Amino acid sequence: MNRELALRDALREAILEEMRLDENVFLMGEEVAEYDGAYKVSKGLLDEFGAKRVIDTPIAELGFAGIGVGAAMNGLRPIIEFMTWNFAVLAFDQIVNNAAKTLSQSAGQFSCPIVFRGPSGAAGQLAQQHSQTFESWMANVPGLKVISCVDPADAKGLLKSAIRDNDPVCFMESELLYGFKGLVPEGEYTVPIGLAAVRREGTDVTLVSYNKMMLVALEAADELAKEGISAEVIDLRTIRPLDYHTLVKSLKKTNRMVVIDESWPFAGVSSEVTYQMQRYAFDYLDAPVIRVNAADTSLPYAAPLVDAYMPNAAKVIKAVKEVMYVK
Amino acid sequence: MNTVVDKKKTGKGNPTSDGHPKERYLFWFELMLRIRRFEEKALMMYGQQKIRGFCHVYIGQEAVAAGIESVIRREDGIVTAYRQHGIALGRGISAKSAMAELYGKATGVVKGKGGSMHFLSAEHKYFGGNGIVGAQIPIGTGIAFAEKYKGTDNLCVTMFGDGAARQGALHESFNMAMSWKLPVLYIVENNGYAMGTSVNRTSNVVELYKMGLSYDMPSEAVDGMSPEAVHEAITRAAAHIRAGNGPYFLEIRTYRYKGHSVSDPAKYRTKEEVQSYQDRDPVKMIEVKMLDEKIATEKEIQAIKDKIKIEMEEAIDFAENSPLPHPDELYTDNYMQKDYPFIMD
Ligand SMILES: Cc1ncc(C[n+]2csc(CCOP(=O)(O)OP(=O)(O)O)c2C)c(N)n1
Ligand SMILES: [Mg+2]
Numbered sequence A: 001m002n003r004e005l006a007l008r009d010a011l012r013e014a015i016l017e018e019m020r021l022d023e024n025v026f027l028m029g030e031e032v033a034e035y036d037g038a039y040k041v042s043k044g045l046l047d048e049f050g051a052k053r054v055i056d057t058p059i060a061e062l063g064f065a066g067i068g069v070g071a072a073m074n075g076l077r078p079i080i081e082f083m084t085w086n087f088a089v090l091a092f093d094q095i096v097n098n099a100a101k102t103l104s105q106s107a108g109q110f111s112c113p114i115v116f117r118g119p120s121g122a123a124g125q126l127a128q129q130h131s132q133t134f135e136s137w138m139a140n141v142p143g144l145k146v147i148s149c150v151d152p153a154d155a156k157g158l159l160k161s162a163i164r165d166n167d168p169v170c171f172m173e174s175e176l177l178y179g180f181k182g183l184v185p186e187g188e189y190t191v192p193i194g195l196a197a198v199r200r201e202g203t204d205v206t207l208v209s210y211n212k213m214m215l216v217a218l219e220a221a222d223e224l225a226k227e228g229i230s231a232e233v234i235d236l237r238t239i240r241p242l243d244y245h246t247l248v249k250s251l252k253k254t255n256r257m258v259v260i261d262e263s264w265p266f267a268g269v270s271s272e273v274t275y276q277m278q279r280y281a282f283d284y285l286d287a288p289v290i291r292v293n294a295a296d297t298s299l300p301y302a303a304p305l306v307d308a309y310m311p312n313a314a315k316v317i318k319a320v321k322e323v324m325y326v327k
Numbered sequence B: 001m002n003t004v005v006d007k008k009k010t011g012k013g014n015p016t017s018d019g020h021p022k023e024r025y026l027f028w029f030e031l032m033l034r035i036r037r038f039e040e041k042a043l044m045m046y047g048q049q050k051i052r053g054f055c056h057v058y059i060g061q062e063a064v065a066a067g068i069e070s071v072i073r074r075e076d077g078i079v080t081a082y083r084q085h086g087i088a089l090g091r092g093i094s095a096k097s098a099m100a101e102l103y104g105k106a107t108g109v110v111k112g113k114g115g116s117m118h119f120l121s122a123e124h125k126y127f128g129g130n131g132i133v134g135a136q137i138p139i140g141t142g143i144a145f146a147e148k149y150k151g152t153d154n155l156c157v158t159m160f161g162d163g164a165a166r167q168g169a170l171h172e173s174f175n176m177a178m179s180w181k182l183p184v185l186y187i188v189e190n191n192g193y194a195m196g197t198s199v200n201r202t203s204n205v206v207e208l209y210k211m212g213l214s215y216d217m218p219s220e221a222v223d224g225m226s227p228e229a230v231h232e233a234i235t236r237a238a239a240h241i242r243a244g245n246g247p248y249f250l251e252i253r254t255y256r257y258k259g260h261s262v263s264d265p266a267k268y269r270t271k272e273e274v275q276s277y278q279d280r281d282p283v284k285m286i287e288v289k290m291l292d293e294k295i296a297t298e299k300e301i302q303a304i305k306d307k308i309k310i311e312m313e314e315a316i317d318f319a320e321n322s323p324l325p326h327p328d329e330l331y332t333d334n335y336m337q338k339d340y341p342f343i344m345d
Helices: A007-021 A045-049 A061-073 A085-099 A135-139 A152-164 A213-226 A244-254 A269-280 A303-309 A313-323 B002-010 B022-047 B062-069 B085-091 B095-102 B136-150 B168-179 B227-245 B271-278 B282-292 B298-321 B327-331
Strands: A002-006 A025-029 A054-056 A077-081 A115-119 A145-148 A169-173 A181-185 A197-200 A205-209 A231-235 A238-240 A257-261 A290-293 B077-080 B126-129 B156-161 B184-190 B219-223 B248-253
Touching (some): A002 A007, A007 A045, A007 A152, A045 A054, A061 A085, A085 A115, A115 A152, A135 A269, A145 A152, A197 A244, A213 A231, A213 A257, A231 A244, A269 A290, B022 B282, B022 B298, B062 B282, B077 B085, B085 B126, B136 B168, B136 B184, B184 B227
Parallel strands (some): A025 A054, A025 A077, B077 B156, B184 B248, B219 B248
Antiparallel strands (some): A002 A181, A145 A238
């Protein structure tokens, strides 16, 4: 049986279920308890689990991320919420220098089973500091796993997997899509980390995306269908480890690929996908892989600049026509 | 204009019962009213979706901006957080260019590139407008560092909220500023809340001025609903700093009447609490005081009100009728290098 749930509610169910299962799981971050979360993901959790396990912090990202790392090294399973990933930048020392390194520098003695989560990506006209995409930043770091997903059913299953995972996981959501609805199965299930999902089957071109750009990819696929172009649409869901098997499989069928990625172009997720494709599917490519990224700039406030900056269906369709060599 | 500025700062002119000249009262009243009316308009236009994104208003905190600007010089720097319309207007940024910025228009303070959180103006020595909580604490310290380096006697007013006071950067900055005797005036605007979190839920140390004491920094608490009290504290602090003694820390106790941002219903506090501050509203109080103590006539006060009203109407007209930035502006102002080779794919 499925029910319709918003992304925020699917995420909450994941946290709630895992907290019920495991006493060592706790949630910590700014406004997560008494305010029910800045985006209401943790609504009601304080009531059920109390202030011992649902913990409001001061605005001190570096400090509470580090407290999470220490707690994880000492047997707990923290979920650290960042109001957005833009603010997690203050905590990168703990995520990158510590969470990611502990296992290696202790020669396997100290693992760091922790989830760092929050929204990533632009959310309208919020200007330079509040609009960044962090998947490629975190995915660059060995020792971390990175999930980025907005489909409610997947997000729930993946967050449960992330909480159970024995490695540090960076989990990226979407400020704009917390209200985005999807069918979510009743009862217990998880979605494995490291597997992409084919969201729509097609034969002419493969569109690869993740997080809220999936909506852009699907919209473009709808438009393309009207023009007789059949697009296969793949949701990466996990960024690291990247499931290039699913991508190669699709590419072998379509021979053409466009990557839609809100990260900046330089060393973005799209660059990695593109490298993997030319490395493992070179002989199947009928055209170079093309990507549609956010612009190679900071994102200003004004509406026309946001439009120019963001990937959209029109830009995707143009890229598809380019790889298909049609006008 | 310049003579008014001088009198309000030097204290020459007709002193009132508590020693502040009439010009200073008129200056405070005009600035606070300008900020109040500007933000009331901004909220209205936000409701009409003319303004988008985050919008954090300063309503209730105007006396802080007023008491700072009646003391410090044009050459002094200021840096603050995202709740910054009032500080920017205090610096002399026009309501027109501020409103156009909120509208995301090319004629805005930063050409529509910053929006509500980021009015920056080199001309006004206004360093922003920062959206990352606490980021401006070391930045303001660095602005002060540069003043000392260049051998001026300017200072940098470095403002932040009670929530920001919990960032580690505060401690690092306080320590270096004290060690190096930097000309920085730290001001925490303690409005009681960081989003939904009251000050007493974030620390055992709820009297924030005490945070300076562990660095031996002169520190005091000030009534932020009173422009007089703010002015007097800033005067003491600025004298100390300009004499080369290093930083000073003021905890200015104030209150925001509205929610954290336009999207916050502010259910974490009582109506009575909000009312208790509104009862001491600085914009109203100063008007009453000027009339009661015959500092200014009804006519003089009305003239200021009329002037501000027209100013706001003009600001809206200007914002409405200004052009949006051209999409090519996306590629300007990312690098000083003019021909920077962007990845264009
Ligand atoms: C580093 C960082 N963490 C979190 C946020 C989200 N945030 C924006 S404002 C705010 C509250 C700040 O409160 P305070 O410093 O008291 O300033 P006030 O809003 O009261 O003016 C928070 C948590 C942010 N912008 N930056
Ligand atoms: Mg505050």
